[in-house]
Structures are given as C-alpha cells and as structure tokens.
Amino acid sequence: MKIATVGKGGSGKTTVAGTLARILAEDGIKVLAIDGDPNPNLALTLGISRERTDDIKSIPPSIMGVKEDSDGTRRLYMTIPEDELMSNYGAVAPSDIKLIIMGQPPDGSAGSGCMCASHRAVRGLITEMSGYGDHTITDMEAGLEHLKRGTARNVDTMLIVAEPYYRSLEAAGRTWSLANELAIPHVYVVANKVKNEADVTAIEEYCERHKIPIIGVVPSEEQFIEAERRAVAPIDFAPDCQGTLAIRAIAHKLRDLKMSSAG
Numbered sequence: 001m002k003i004a005t006v007g008k009g010g011s012g013k014t015t016v017a018g019t020l021a022r023i024l025a026e027d028g029i030k031v032l033a034i035d036g037d038p039n040p041n042l043a044l045t046l047g048i049s050r051e052r053t054d055d056i057k058s059i060p061p062s063i064m065g066v067k068e069d070s071d072g073t074r075r076l077y078m079t080i081p082e083d084e085l086m087s088n089y090g091a092v093a094p095s096d097i098k099l100i101i102m103g104q105p106p107d108g109s110a111g112s113g114c115m116c117a118s119h120r121a122v123r124g125l126i127t128e129m130s131g132y133g134d135h136t137i138t139d140m141e142a143g144l145e146h147l148k149r150g151t152a153r154n155v156d157t158m159l160i161v162a163e164p165y166y167r168s169l170e171a172a173g174r175t176w177s178l179a180n181e182l183a184i185p186h187v188y189v190v191a192n193k194v195k196n197e198a199d200v201t202a203i204e205e206y207c208e209r210h211k212i213p214i215i216g217v218v219p220s221e222e223q224f225i226e227a228e229r230r231a232v233a234p235i236d237f238a239p240d241c242q243g244t245l246a247i248r249a250i251a252h253k254l255r256d257l258k259m260s261s262a263g
C-alpha cells in the first residue's frame, strides 16, 4: 500500500503517519516512511532521537530526472540507484522502518516559492521507492497544493486528517474532491483531536453529507502533547494511551483493507 496523510496545518498528519508506521512495522510489515513536508518532523514521531534527526540529509529534488519517451511522454526516473539513495540519505527508525526526507525546495529557490521540482520529486520517489517497503507512508505538507499538482497521484490510500471544527472539515471536503479527481482508490477521513460526543457528531454529520468514509476517531490526547513537549515519539511515550489505541485500530483496518483488495 502507498499511504499518504494529508490535511490542514496542525491537524495531526505527522502524528498519525509516524504512529501508524510504527504500529504496522511492529506487526512485521516492512515500512518505508517518506517525509514530504518542506518543514520535516516525521523522524521524531517515528522514534528517532532529536540528536540523530539533525544528521539526516534531505534528498535534493534533482534526484529525480525527467526523460521523454519516443512518443513524447515525459517520465520521471531516479538519477542514482535505490541502494545508493538509501545509503546516502536513508535513516533507520525503530522496528526497522526506513525513513527518507524530501520535499524541500531545490537549492537556491528557497523563498522564491517555486516548489514544482520538489513536488515532482516526491511524486516520483513514492513510486520508484515503493519496492523498499510493503507499505510506504508519506507525510505530506499541509494544504492542497501538492494535490493540485498531482504530487499525491501515486498513492493508493489517502488519510485526510481532520479536526472537528468547520474550517478543518471544509478543507477535508475540498481534499476529498481533489483526491477523487486524481482517482485515488481509498480515501478516508481520520477524525483527530476529538474531545467529546459533540465533536464526533460534527465530523460524522459532515462526512455523511459529503459521503466521505471515516476510518477512525482519535481522541484529543494529552499524552501526545506531553510527548511533543519532551521531543519523544508518542508511541514510545504512551504506547497504550487512548490516542495510540485509536491509531492502532486504524492500522488494523488498513491491514484488512489490504488483505481484501489482495484477495
């Protein structure tokens, strides 16, 4: 499966992506985690220490070249072999998760706003590197830009992380429409930071109205916030808290989904 977490800024994409990756990997699944956010912080959520995260090199967008077939079709290709890419840029997180970080602007374009090459490189790498794991989990940058540019076109499972307030749900609705335009096969909402029944109802009503399936409801979890304060992975800090259990339930649903689509 090629999974991506998307959603509004701060909705919980990285928390969900990292914790999900750890849970799947602990079940023996080979996971490649891709940090596709120009401001990367997936490593910490996967359980890599703060000291080590600073040493992980981000993959430059130039790693993906573009070549034109004889019929004029433009295709992305990797300019170095997979193994070399992993040994130069890859990091290993607990449970043998492999992590690569990309999504940063090409050298010299910082501040120019041009993220085209970077979006293109994330898209290409999701496909080219998918052999590196049974699952790839890509933590996308906030907002819809990467969807509009088709960065997420190559994923097959999109988790839209949404909080129970109007603007977050509206953003989820727009994301859902774009994901459908890109024909992504499995798209779900993860309701995150849910405080009470009224929150659940707000999300359920919105999703029912727009026919968006909800794959799980993650409560507002004080332990996640404390983990963040201490700069440790939520799953290491509180492996059995309600928030982690809710993400565990999502992981199981995804596993069942994979089995049913394989069978």
Ligand SMILES: Nc1ncnc2c1ncn2[C@@H]1O[C@H](COP(=O)(O)OP(=O)(O)OP(=O)(O)O)[C@@H](O)[C@H]1O
Binding pocket: 007, 008, 009, 010, 011, 012, 013, 014, 015, 016, 037, 141, 142, 192, 193, 194, 218, 219, 220, 221, 222, 224, 225, 228, 243
């Ligand atoms: N279920 C939850 N309960 C409480 N706090 C949470 C929950 N999920 C995430 N958080 C907290 O919300 C903040 C944002 O989470 P996270 O970094 O995962 O979001 P994000 O969508 O990846 O953000 P960004 O758009 O900046 O990349 C963090 O402080 C995190 O600890």
Ligand SMILES: [Mg+2]
Binding pocket: 013, 014, 015, 037, 041, 139
């Ligand atoms: Mg994030």
